[in-house]
Every structure is written in structure tokens, then in C-alpha cells.
Amino acid sequence: MSLSETDLRAAIAREMPGVRADLENLVRIPGIAFEGFDHTQVERSATAVAELLRGCGLETEIVRHGGQPAVIGRKVAPAGAPTVLLYAHHDVQPTGDVALWTSDPFEPVERDGRLYGRGAADDKAGVMAHVAALRAFGDRLPVGVVVFVEGEEEYGSDSLNDIIEAHTEKLRSDVIVIADSGNWDIGQPALTTSLRGIVNLFAEVRVLKNAVHSGMFGGPIPDALMTLARLLTTLHDEDGDVAVDGLVGREGASVDYPEDRFREEGGVVEGVKLLGHGTITDRIWTKPAISVLGIDAPRTFEAANALQPAAKAKISVRLAPGDDPTSAYAAVRAHLEKFVPWGAQVEVTLEAGGSPCVIDATGPAYDAARAAFASAWDGTAPVDMGVGGSIPFIATFQELFPDAAILVTGVEDPYSGAHGPDESLxxxxxxxxxxAEALLLKNVAEALTN
Structure with a gap:
């Protein structure tokens, strides 16, 4: 006999203290997949996730394909029932300057109803949402499940496509739930139906064979930092719109995002003007964006009175749905090569790229999800929203599993501060x-079981 909504509500309430305790234990593991960090902590994180899934009765294995460890847990579907893949990732972003955190980023602390710590929201809470739903059902799970927890999402998912292709049959599902996005607001759930793609690249300018005395040679010779700064300003026009020919963009995002709310949630300093034209949602969902993420240059307290021979910037380009990473990179490279000033040499190199995606959120699985969200939020229906960030592997899922319904959900809200100091849930x-996830599994079973 299947569990009712009342049963599942009671079960989730019963399981939440243990779920929170296990979430806090995961947050204490600094599993950072970036180069230069202790990757034994990523191994430790994968082992902890595997144990959690085994505790839910899943056959579990740790897998890799040249990169960091992922975890796959499986439970076969009852006869005639669908299989649902539940995705999350267990790795986290670096902390940045720990002095900017109110408390230790790897010691979870509750303040005013929020749990603070690196990964508390992105995405260890996604892992634990899957665990909570499985625990709520116990041995009465009405669908088959495949839980797929990646170990290097924050570092670019370099080996993810290889893992997916190597384990395609294990991952084959009727519905795919990707718990790595967010909700529209506190009290307002959402399904993510579009995401921008990404191209990260480096641009290095060179004007000298080596550093020279700024007094002896400054004036006629352009220094590399000034040259790089002038080149970077050509990426936008005077109003802040992207000025690179060949990038795709459009208008027509359906959700209103008031500017005052956007400024508050983004922490915009008073007096700073927003860039570009169009609605806020167009600018962050359906148009390209270019940001300078970092510059290799002498730190000010180390800087000598010398003209720097070379300077390098890391540039991130977010691609609107409908664009292509290969052509977008070519367009940005051509722009940089065309507009480099004063005859300086410029070398442009690609770091990584990922495709944007649009999801056709219609059909019985999406109806099941919307009903589940509305029930969990006491009658508040979810909105369909875009996201300015990127989850490039969704395109891989769409290609390998074209018949699967892909639902992009998440645990974050606009105040979660993912990737920044004081990340919270x-x-x-x-x-x-x-x-909502427990109700989704129930609804999917009822809608798709033969």
C-alpha cells in the first residue's frame, strides 16, 4: 500500500532532525575539487555520501573517470513503475577570504533560522533532500531510483560526461531531478526551465620582453596593465551592454524581477548603476553577460617602479539560450584580437565551455512536480524561471536520455549567498x-506507472 500525502508529511517531519544532523556532518568536510586543495577531503565526502545512500537501502558505488569521485546509488523499480534519477553534487566552492565569514565556513552554525556554512545550500542540502525523501518512504518506495552525486561540479565537471557515458545504462531513467538550482523567493517555489551556458577564457597581453624602469621608459611605452584594462573596456559599450559581435541574445523573459529587490539581493552599493538595457530577467536569463573574474598582476604592496611586460585576465562569458560555446568563444577571441590597443600582442586561450539549455516543462512529470510543489508550499504554485548560471551537463542528459523529463529544482533562495562568504540555507x-521531493516521487509513481 502506497504512502499518502499525510503519511509523507509526518515522515518528513520525523526525519528532519536526523537529516539536519547529517547535513551538518557533510558541511564539516571541506571537499574542494579545485587544484591546490586537499583532495583527500573530496574522497572523504564521497565516502560519507555513499554511506548515507547505503543507509537508505541503495546499492551504492563510488565511481570516477580520471577526475574526482562521484557516487551512484540504485534501487530497482517495482514492476511497471518508472525510474527517477536524483542528481546533486557533494563538492563545494573554496571559501575565499575566511576573514569575510561571520563564523567558521566548515563549522555549521544556525542564526535566525538559517544554517551557515560552505556547502550548506550548494549543494550538500541537495544531497540531503534526496536522502530525506528516501528515508520518508523507507522500504515502500513507489519508484525505482538512481541517485547520482557528482564530485567536481564546482570545478567544471571535467570528467562528468565520461562518467555518464561509462555508466549510461545504470543512469537510464524516465525522470531526472537535478537539485542544483533554487526557488524564486522564500515562500515561492520554482522550476528552472532555462539556464545560460558558459565560456571561460584567458586573455594575456604583452608589450615588453621584460620589465623596465618606469621613469626611464614610461610615457612612450604602454605598460601591460594599462593595455589590458583598455582592452577589457571594449567588451561593453558605454551603457554596459555586451559589445561583442556574434553573441546570441533575446528578450521576453516572463517573470518580473523588481530592480530594488535585485539590487538588495545582489548587494549592490548605493549609487552604482546597473548595466545594459531591458528587463532584469532578460539581462540575467536571456542575454549574454561578460565578467572579468581575475587579473594576474603584481599586488600593490609588492609593485616596483617598473613597467609590467605582460598581464593576464580571466574572462567569463555567460551565453544566452540558443547560443553555442564554440562559436561564442570564436566571437570573443576575434573581438579581443581586433581591439587590442597600441599594437600589443594578445594571446587568447580557452579554459572551458558549456552549453545553455531550454527545457520544455510540459507533460505528466512536470504536472506531478508542480502539484508536489504546490502541496509542499501550502497552495503556492511554482513559477517557471530562468537562471543566469550554468549547468552545462544538462545538455548531455538531454542528448543521452531524450525521452526523460528533466526537472531542475533546488534548495537555494535569493539570500543563500552561494559561492560567497556566509553561504546559508x-x-x-x-x-x-x-x-516536495517526497511528494514528487509519489506523484510520478501515480502518473507514470503502467
Whole structure:
């Protein structure tokens, strides 16, 4: 006999203390996949996730394909029932300057109903939302499940496509739930139906064979930092719109995002003007964006009175749905080569790229998800929203599993601060997310079981 919504509500409420305790234990593991960090902690994180899935009765293995460890847990579907793949990732972003955190980033702390710590929201709470739903059902799970927890999403998922292709049959599912996005607001759930793609690249300018005395040679010779700064300003026009020919963009995002709310959530300093034209949602969902993420240059307290021979910038280009990473990179490279000033040499190199995606969120699986979200949020229906960030591997899932319904959900809210200091999880919303996932599995079983 299947569990009712009332049963699942009671089960989630019962399981939440243990789910939170296990989430806090995961947050304490600094599993950072970036180069230069202790990757034994990523191994430790994968082992902890595998144990959690085994505790839910899943056959579990740790897999890799040249990169960091991922975890796959499986439970076969009852006769005639669909299989649902539940995705999350267990690795986290670096902390940045720890002095900017109010508390230790790897010691979870509750303040005002939020749990603070690196990965508390992105995406260890996604892992634990899957665990919570499985625990709520116990041995009465009405669908087959494949839980797929990646170990290097924050570092670019370099080996993910190889893992997916190597384990395609294990991952084959009727519905795919990707718990790595967010909700529209506290109290307002959402399904993510579009995401921008990404191209990260480096641009290095060179004007000298070596550093020279700024007094002896400054004036006629352009220094590399000034040259790089002038080149970077050509990427936008005077109003802040992207000025690179060949990048795709469009208008027509359907959700209103008031500017005052956007400025508050983004922490924009008073007096700073927003860039570009069009609605806020167009500018962050359906148009390209270019940001300078970092510059290799002498630090000010180390800087000698010398003209720098070379300077290098890391540039991130977010691609609107409908664009292609290969052609976008070519367009940006051509722009940089065309506009480098004063005859300086410029070398442009690609770091990584990923495709944007658009999801056709219609059909019985999406109806099941919307009903689950509305129930979990006490009658508040989810909105369909875009996301300015990128999850490039969704395109891989779409290609390998063209018949699967892909649902992009998440645990974050606009105040979660993912990737920044004081990342946090709204604990009340987290319980709703856990309930919504349990109800989603119930609804999918009822809608898709033969």
C-alpha cells in the first residue's frame, strides 16, 4: 500500500532532525575539487555520501573517470513503475577570504533560522533532500531510483560526461531531478526551465620582453596593465551592454524581477548603476553577460617602479539560450584580437565551455512536480524561471536520455549567498524542499506507472 500525502508529511517531519544532523556532518568536510586543495577531503565526502545512500537501502558505488569521485546509488523499480534519477553534487566552492565569514565556513552554525556554512545550500542540502525523501518512504518506495552525486561540479565537471557515458545504462531513467538550482523567493517555489551556458577564457597581453624602469621608459611605452584594462573596456559599450559581435541574445523573459529587490539581493552599493538595457530577467536569463573574474598582476604592496611586460585576465562569458560555446568563444577571441590597443600582442586561450539549455516543462512529470510543489508550499504554485548560471551537463542528459523529463529544482533562495562568504540555507524552506521531493516521487509513481 502506497504512502499518502499525510503519511509523507509526518515522515518528513520525523526525519528532519536526523537529516539536519547529517547535513551538518557533510558541511564539516571541506571537499574542494579545485587544484591546490586537499583532495583527500573530496574522497572523504564521497565516502560519507555513499554511506548515507547505503543507509537508505541503495546499492551504492563510488565511481570516477580520471577526475574526482562521484557516487551512484540504485534501487530497482517495482514492476511497471518508472525510474527517477536524483542528481546533486557533494563538492563545494573554496571559501575565499575566511576573514569575510561571520563564523567558521566548515563549522555549521544556525542564526535566525538559517544554517551557515560552505556547502550548506550548494549543494550538500541537495544531497540531503534526496536522502530525506528516501528515508520518508523507507522500504515502500513507489519508484525505482538512481541517485547520482557528482564530485567536481564546482570545478567544471571535467570528467562528468565520461562518467555518464561509462555508466549510461545504470543512469537510464524516465525522470531526472537535478537539485542544483533554487526557488524564486522564500515562500515561492520554482522550476528552472532555462539556464545560460558558459565560456571561460584567458586573455594575456604583452608589450615588453621584460620589465623596465618606469621613469626611464614610461610615457612612450604602454605598460601591460594599462593595455589590458583598455582592452577589457571594449567588451561593453558605454551603457554596459555586451559589445561583442556574434553573441546570441533575446528578450521576453516572463517573470518580473523588481530592480530594488535585485539590487538588495545582489548587494549592490548605493549609487552604482546597473548595466545594459531591458528587463532584469532578460539581462540575467536571456542575454549574454561578460565578467572579468581575475587579473594576474603584481599586488600593490609588492609593485616596483617598473613597467609590467605582460598581464593576464580571466574572462567569463555567460551565453544566452540558443547560443553555442564554440562559436561564442570564436566571437570573443576575434573581438579581443581586433581591439587590442597600441599594437600589443594578445594571446587568447580557452579554459572551458558549456552549453545553455531550454527545457520544455510540459507533460505528466512536470504536472506531478508542480502539484508536489504546490502541496509542499501550502497552495503556492511554482513559477517557471530562468537562471543566469550554468549547468552545462544538462545538455548531455538531454542528448543521452531524450525521452526523460528533466526537472531542475533546488534548495537555494535569493539570500543563500552561494559561492560567497556566509553561504546559508533557510531551514524552513529546506523542509518544504524535502517534502516536495517526497511528494514528487509519489506523484510520478501515480502518473507514470503502467
Amino acid at each position: 533557510h531551514l524552513g524552506e529546506f523542509e518544504r524542499v524535502c517534502l
